[in-house]
Amino acid sequence: MAEAARARDIPLTRDGILAAALRIVDADGVEALSMRKLAADLGVNPMSLYHHVENKAALLDGLTRLVAEGANEVAVGPGTWQEQLHRLAYEFRALSLAHRNLIRHAFTSDDFIQRNGPMWRALRTILGSAGLPEAEAERVGAVLAAMVGGLLLTEVNGTMRRLVGADESDDTGFALAVWLLIDGVAARV
Amino acid sequence: MAEAARARDIPLTRDGILAAALRIVDADGVEALSMRKLAADLGVNPMSLYHHVENKAALLDGLTRLVAEGANEVAVGPGTWQEQLHRLAYEFRALSLAHRNLIRHAFTSDDFIQRNGPMWRALRTILGSAGLPEAEAERVGAVLAAMVGGLLLTEVNGTMRRLVGADESDDTGFALAVWLLIDGVAARV
DNA sequence: ACCTGAACACCGTTCAAGT
DNA sequence: ACCTGAACACCGTTCAAGT
Numbered sequence: 001m002a003e004a005a006r007a008r009d010i011p012l013t014r015d016g017i018l019a020a021a022l023r024i025v026d027a028d029g030v031e032a033l034s035m036r037k038l039a040a041d042l043g044v045n046p047m048s049l050y051h052h053v054e055n056k057a058a059l060l061d062g063l064t065r066l067v068a069e070g071a072n073e074v075a076v077g078p079g080t081w082q083e084q085l086h087r088l089a090y091e092f093r094a095l096s097l098a099h100r101n102l103i104r105h106a107f108t109s110d111d112f113i114q115r116n117g118p119m120w121r122a123l124r125t126i127l128g129s130a131g132l133p134e135a136e137a138e139r140v141g142a143v144l145a146a147m148v149g150g151l152l153l154t155e156v157n158g159t160m161r162r163l164v165g166a167d168e169s170d171d172t173g174f175a176l177a178v179w180l181l182i183d184g185v186a187a188r189v
Numbered sequence: 190m191a192e193a194a195r196a197r198d199i200p201l202t203r204d205g206i207l208a209a210a211l212r213i214v215d216a217d218g219v220e221a222l223s224m225r226k227l228a229a230d231l232g233v234n235p236m237s238l239y240h241h242v243e244n245k246a247a248l249l250d251g252l253t254r255l256v257a258e259g260a261n262e263v264a265v266g267p268g269t270w271q272e273q274l275h276r277l278a279y280e281f282r283a284l285s286l287a288h289r290n291l292i293r294h295a296f297t298s299d300d301f302i303q304r305n306g307p308m309w310r311a312l313r314t315i316l317g318s319a320g321l322p323e324a325e326a327e328r329v330g331a332v333l334a335a336m337v338g339g340l341l342l343t344e345v346n347g348t349m350r351r352l353v354g355a356d357e358s359d360d361t362g363f364a365l366a367v368w369l370l371i372d373g374v375a376a377r378v
Numbered sequence: 379a380c381c382t383g384a385a386c387a388c389c390g391t392t393c394a395a396g397t
Numbered sequence: 398a399c400c401t402g403a404a405c406a407c408c409g410t411t412c413a414a415g416t
Contacts, residue, residue, distance in 0.1 A: 012399085035390060045401050047391085052399095056390065107339075108297050110346040142352035143340065143366035150296075150339010151332065157299040163331035177332035184373035201380085224409060234382050236410085241380095245409065 012044055014052040018062050022102070025063065030105040033060075064106040067099045074118045081130035082182050088122055089148055089178045093171075096152040107153050113145045120145065131189045140188070144181060151177050201233055203241040207251050211291070214252065219294040222249075253295040256288045263307045270319035271371050277311055278337055278367045282360075285341040296342050302334050309334070320378040329377070333370060340366050 010016075020041050024033045035056055039046040053059045074091055076084055096103045106112045114120060123145065127137035151174060154160040160173045199205075209230050213222045224245055228235040242248045263280055265273055285292045295301045303309060312334065316326035340363060343349040349362045 034388085036388085047402080048400055050391075104297055107342065108293055108346065110348055111351075113343070113348055113352065115352060139353050139362065139365055140369070142349065143362050143369065145352070146340050146343040146349060146362070147336035147366060147370075148339070150337070150342060151335050153296065153339060153342070154302070154335040157297065159299055159302055160331065160335060162300075163302065163304060163334070164328050168328075173328065173332050173335070176328055177336060180329070180332065180370070180373035180377065181336075182373075183376035184369035184371075187372035187376070188369065223407085225407085236383080237381055239410075 012042065012048055012052060014062075017042065017049060017052055017059070018066055021059055022063055022066065022099070025102050025105075026099060029101045030060070035059075060105065061109075063102055064109065064112060067095065067102060067106075068112070068114060068117060068119075070098070071095055071117065071119050074122050076122050076125055081126050082186070084126045084129075085123075085182055085185070086178055088119070088126065089174075089181075092119060092148055093152060093155075093174060096156060100156045103152065103156055107149055113142075113149065127185070130185065132185075136188075140185060144185075147181065148178075201231065201237055201241060203251075206231065206238060206241055206248070207255055210248055211252055211255065211288070214291050214294075215288060218290040219249070224248075249294065250298075252291055253298065253301060256284065256291060256295075257301070257303060257306060257308075259287070260284055260306065260308050263311050265311050265314055270315050271375070273315045273318075274312075274371055274374070275367055277308070277315065278363075278370075281308060281337055282341060282344075282363060285345060289345045292341065292345055296338055302331075302338065316374070319374065321374075325377070329374060333374075336370065337367075 017038070021033060021038055024038060024041065033056075035049055036046045039049055042049075049059075053062065071091065074088070077087060079087075120141065123141045124137055127141055128134065132140060151160070154163075155174060161170075164173045206227070210222060210227055213227060213230065222245075224238055225235045228238055231238075238248075242251065260280065263277070266276060268276075309330065312330045313326055316330055317323065319326075321329060340349070343352075344363060350359075353362045
């Protein structure tokens, strides 16, 4: 609100637009993001945005890509493959919980799980070192990513809390699920 | 298109509205559904809808509830708990694939997994007969539902096909995931 | 009780015009 | 190259008026 009236002295830039858009989404959800409101927040004419972003869909796509790259420092680390998998799952979770509103939208769109992303590479490395043949590691990695994604979606939209009971710790459901998945993988190595 | 011009001789009804809305969503996706277009399809004034549906959100909610009730005949059936769980997962899948566009929206909303729905009851019964104590069956059921939901979301939006490879059979990823989950549950009984 | 027309406060986006 | 104002074709929803 205070920054809404901020003077337009610094030039408009794609990164600045993305940052402002992310602020709106984090605060009030994807449905609160409109090109006109975003422009108003930036103190600029709505149409100026179109010189830096193709359209609203591209903007949301850029937002998703932006937070997905927050996983850049994801590394495999020490320990057994079970411990590595467990740690990776919790990093995915931290990433999702940091931008709950955006994640809710991103999971529905068709390319949230990037085949070449750092997350994906770490996952495949871990599964390989667990002893899965490469083709199998590929497929197991895909379904693990999908299932953990679903898990986080229910956590982010409140379903998980509703189902496991509000008296439980925040990650009770997630922790249980991760161990269940690890046991499932263990049965296949 | 032919039915768009259909005479408004039969009275407008909530069920008729829901049916027409579901037709739009199934054909062109949730984002193609607007109160105005829906009214046009029904040959009626947009505002007439508001006498039968509170608003657009309530309409989408009604739609979700409508297809979720398509699972009414879900029963546990014979076999080991593994077979029962497997069958239940595939019934959930069939339900989701029958209304892909709607499901994409429903999974994001906060109450797709209904604690008292037939799906949920069947799941808990199966887990109980597998030997899980009641409190544990409750929690395991919740995370299973969430993960299978995530799985179906990636299948419905094309992510799964992209990740496991287009040359595979349609349910390769799903089948793998279900067995992995069953193995995970088996490790806990 | 149900339907409607006009109106309000919004959208995303195109296009021609400005600097 | 970047920004803007006016305009177009839409939205969801309220409200007062009709039957």
